[in-house]
Amino acid sequence: MKIYTKTGDSGKTSLIGGVRVAKSHQRIEAYGTVDELNSYIGLVRDQQLNDRQKDILKEIQDRLFTIGASLASDPEKSRMKIPDLYDSDIEFLEKEMDLLELELPALKHFILPGGATAVSFCHIARCVCRRAERLVVQLSEESFVEEKVVMYLNRLSDYLFVLARKMCLDEGIEENKWVPRV
Known part of the structure; x- marks a missing residue:
């Protein structure tokens, strides 16, 4: 099977369900950004992390594929069974953050990204996640998007922030605290 189909050469692509839309369509922008986020999560996962952190990031990548499938579907035309997100997927992130925060010092300053390459990759993933969230919210204003x-x-995005802080702690790197000028 060839990877190229030439069906997108005119600037259109198909959603799951067969509807063709412009590649600039809000739905394409949303799931494309989720795909970009998934790539950055892969980059973070390739860093020096413990096996548990790598397993959690792999689980996150799986959920991002679920989200991508949901966003790539025409909510009115698709009859294909798309995997669902569950409340437990959200709770999983919350529990993992709670565990990480048990080891972290109290947050008393804003944190500037950086400190080590791996930490910076994590912050980039966090920013791409926030952009994906904004695009999905915008899409939800004009079309159905599962609220989960x-x-x-x-x-x-919160988890990635906490993970970046934990990565600093594990590497003995002082966090870049933002202290505003007076």
């Missing part, structure tokens, strides 16, 4: 998608992306 927005909730998951919101928690995921």
Whole structure:
């Protein structure tokens, strides 16, 4: 099977359900950004992390594929069974953040991204996640989007922030605290 189909050469693509839309369509922008986020999560996962953190990031990548499938579907035309997000997927991120935060010092400052390459990759993933969330919220204003998608992306960006802090702690790197000029 060839990877190229030439069906997108005119600037249109198909949603699950067969509806063709412009590649600039809000739905394409949303799931494309989720795909970009998934790639950055893969980059974070390729860093020096413990096996548990790598397993959690793999689980997140799986859920992002679920989200991508949901966003790539025409909510009115698709008859294909699309995997669902569950409340437990959101709770999983919350529990993992709670566990990480048990080891972290109290947050008393805003944190500037950086400190080590792996930490910076995590912050980039967090920013892409926030952009994906904004795009999905915008899409939800004009078309159906499962509400758990927005909730998951919101928690995921928080998780990535906490993970970046934990990565600093594990590597003995001082966090870049933002202290405003007076």
